[in-house]
Amino acid sequence: MRPKKNWKGCPVRYASGILGDPWTLVLLRDLMFKDKHYFREFLLEEAPATNILSDRLKSLEAAGILCRRRDPVRGNQVYYALSSKGVDLCPTFLALIDWSARHDAETEAPAEFLAAYRANPVAFAEELARGLSANQGAD
Amino acid sequence: MRPKKNWKGCPVRYASGILGDPWTLVLLRDLMFKDKHYFREFLLEEAPATNILSDRLKSLEAAGILCRRRDPVRGNQVYYALSSKGVDLCPTFLALIDWSARHDAETEAPAEFLAAYRANPVAFAEELARGLSANQGAD
DNA sequence: CTGTATCCTTAGGGATACTG
DNA sequence: CAGTATCCCTAAGGATACAG
Numbered sequence: 031m032r033p034k035k036n037w038k039g040c041p042v043r044y045a046s047g048i049l050g051d052p053w054t055l056v057l058l059r060d061l062m063f064k065d066k067h068y069f070r071e072f073l074l075e076e077a078p079a080t081n082i083l084s085d086r087l088k089s090l091e092a093a094g095i096l097c098r099r100r101d102p103v104r105g106n107q108v109y110y111a112l113s114s115k116g117v118d119l120c121p122t123f124l125a126l127i128d129w130s131a132r133h134d135a136e137t138e139a140p141a142e143f144l145a146a147y148r149a150n151p152v153a154f155a156e157e158l159a160r161g162l163s164a165n166q167g168a169d
Numbered sequence: 170m171r172p173k174k175n176w177k178g179c180p181v182r183y184a185s186g187i188l189g190d191p192w193t194l195v196l197l198r199d200l201m202f203k204d205k206h207y208f209r210e211f212l213l214e215e216a217p218a219t220n221i222l223s224d225r226l227k228s229l230e231a232a233g234i235l236c237r238r239r240d241p242v243r244g245n246q247v248y249y250a251l252s253s254k255g256v257d258l259c260p261t262f263l264a265l266i267d268w269s270a271r272h273d274a275e276t277e278a279p280a281e282f283l284a285a286y287r288a289n290p291v292a293f294a295e296e297l298a299r300g301l302s303a304n305q306g307a308d
Numbered sequence: 309c310t311g312t313a314t315c316c317t318t319a320g321g322g323a324t325a326c327t328g
Numbered sequence: 329c330a331g332t333a334t335c336c337c338t339a340a341g342g343a344t345a346c347a348g
Contacts, residue, residue, distance in 0.1 A: 042202075044269045045265050050190055050192075055184065055185035056185055059182075069329070069331070078321080080331065080332085081322090081331085082321060094272070108329085108331085115272050118272065121267070124264075125260040126184050126188075126261045129184070129258055130181070133257065134183040151290065151291060208311070220314095221341060223310085245310075247309085247310065
């Protein structure tokens, strides 16, 4: 079937309101691939100012992409993790990474990573998602 | 293989500089799914001001995502089309659309479209890409 | 038709000090 | 540690007029 053109409410509009922001993309990347979960961790590299970080975390939480909860062990720490809606963005980000690796010389992604993804994108995304979902429950 | 974490220069950074902008996403959507190719067409709906449109078109061309050339028939018209690098963004956008359709109630995407995509994402993306590449040569 | 050029205004970002 | 509050400032966007 050929993709349809000109359908009403083409969904990129919704996504553009959320993902159409550089810091948001970087944050999601950190959550998805760099195993970052704490406010201070997001500030380590490629970091926005604290107010900006705070704002983006709120937006992502409001959009249902992020879960925010207190660390049960250390009560004054807050733990951020992708919600299932956020985990569902894995295929999108993997496709984006694949694209970047192919077209941007500066980009460095491990060859095995790319090879495994390209061999079976769907299975690879599902495995990544499984790992992230398991992570949700951890402290 | 489990995806690696913390690799150097995680590629989302490159992409965020280009795609981390709402208007850019909307423009690419128009090129990819709405068959728009002329300046005036991009101004029809969900349109930025002309200077913004001009700026984004230039950025996308500079990034090698867009080809710009004079319409051979009507010389004063300019024809925009995705380059092969732009066409390569198909899998990313399809994944994004799939995600939006699943998580945003406002989003309306034809059921057959989604079903066909989900049945075989890779083949579907390739077919879409073929159609867009064919379009490149047309006037 | 395809853009520039200009003006204006505001939202948003960086830095930093400070609070629960 | 996890933010909020403030200040400052610039970059970016909308509107519109106009040029090639």
